Amino acid sequence: MTPAKTFRRVPVTVDLHGGEIALPVHEIRGARDGPTLAVLSTLHGCEWMSIEMVRRFVGRLDPKALAGRVLAVPVGNPPALNHMTRNTPDESDSPDLNRIFPGHYTWIGDQLAKTITEHVLQPCQYLIDMHLGLAWAVFHTVVWPKDLPTADQVRQAGVMAQAFGCPAIYHRDIVGFPGPRSSVGYAGAKLGVVPIVVEIGGVGFAPELEERWIEEVVEGMMSAMRAIGMLPGDPIRLDRYLHYDRHIRVNPSVGGYLQAEVGPDGLHREVDAGAVAGRVISPYSFEELEVLRAPCRGAWTLVARSYPVRPGYWAYGLADLTRPNAGWGPAREA
Ligand SMILES: [Zn+2]
Numbered sequence: 001m002t003p004a005k006t007f008r009r010v011p012v013t014v015d016l017h018g019g020e021i022a023l024p025v026h027e028i029r030g031a032r033d034g035p036t037l038a039v040l041s042t043l044h045g046c047e048w049m050s051i052e053m054v055r056r057f058v059g060r061l062d063p064k065a066l067a068g069r070v071l072a073v074p075v076g077n078p079p080a081l082n083h084m085t086r087n088t089p090d091e092s093d094s095p096d097l098n099r100i101f102p103g104h105y106t107w108i109g110d111q112l113a114k115t116i117t118e119h120v121l122q123p124c125q126y127l128i129d130m131h132l133g134l135a136w137a138v139f140h141t142v143v144w145p146k147d148l149p150t151a152d153q154v155r156q157a158g159v160m161a162q163a164f165g166c167p168a169i170y171h172r173d174i175v176g177f178p179g180p181r182s183s184v185g186y187a188g189a190k191l192g193v194v195p196i197v198v199e200i201g202g203v204g205f206a207p208e209l210e211e212r213w214i215e216e217v218v219e220g221m222m223s224a225m226r227a228i229g230m231l232p233g234d235p236i237r238l239d240r241y242l243h244y245d246r247h248i249r250v251n252p253s254v255g256g257y258l259q260a261e262v263g264p265d266g267l268h269r270e271v272d273a274g275a276v277a278g279r280v281i282s283p284y285s286f287e288e289l290e291v292l293r294a295p296c297r298g299a300w301t302l303v304a305r306s307y308p309v310r311p312g313y314w315a316y317g318l319a320d321l322t323r324p325n326a327g328w329g330p331a332r333e334a
Pocket of ligand 1: 043044047098130131132
């Protein structure tokens with residue numbers, strides 16, 4: 001192969017305003033043969049922090065050092081980014097792009113899913129899908145899918161996930177949820193791809209924190225590529241990881257002003273059942289409407305800053321440490 005970086009827009013459809021909807025694909029071809037890694041970002045239009053991560057990643061990749069190739073999509077759902085909403089802004093019954101793979105209908109979302117499937121998922125053997133960068137809340141975890149069809153897929157996904165350098169490793173089923181029609185669920189179950197999901201970062205925090213999360217993910221992607229032989233050098237291997245297989249959402253059930261008592265420095269911190277994470281206050285009467293507490297002994301993997309919330313908005317998430325196989329320990333093989 002001739003080492004090269006190229007960029008193309010793959011036509012998807014034409015919208016009512018006459019403009020073309022296209023899928024942006026950066027391709028980095030290495031000097032040596034090897035597998036194809038796909039990197040997906042911003043399938044949800046409100047999760048735009050990963051665009052900068054992909055930009056730096058593509059910029060830093062040296063084709064001459066690369067074995068195989070990378071297909072990087074900085075914006076999986078351009079119409080949703082245009083509105084900065086999670087879902088595709090139309091009247092379709094396929095609003096969430098990450099629930100409709102491989103795209104059965106002619107809605108914009110389905111056509112995006114079909115294009116991503118044909119041009120990115122079918123040609124790849126490995127997949128990193130990023131879901132991060134919500135406003136005012138930050139996840140800090142990497143998903144190790146456990147319900148992939150073959151044991152070898154599961155093993156390799158674990159190698160990639162633990163090479164990322166993030167201490168929190170979420171052992172979870174992905175075909176069950178987000179489902180067989182998510183990008184990772186479809187690619188893993190139907191195409192034999194080895195996928196991981198990266199959830200590191202959030203927006204609306206101190207610039208130096210956000211910068212740290214961006215660099216962590218860029219370096220994590222490089223390290224995961226070393227772990228599967230696409231780049232030379234040793235991958236990151238931490239002395240210990242926070243392994244867990246159950247994540248509990250601790251999000252508000254009422255709207256109000258969330259007063260965060262646990263912020264980013266509380267990530268991965270162990271707490272007992274009942275520990276207070278935040279309070280929802282009425283912005284009108286100032287009365288306390290709800291107290292958000294850890295439902296069991298666990299460690300925070302999603303935390304928020306203070307901000308106005310509606311029912312169900314992202315605030316806190318707890319790794320359940322009462323589960324038999326949960327807790328801090330060395331890297332795992334399976
Ligand atoms: Zn997402």
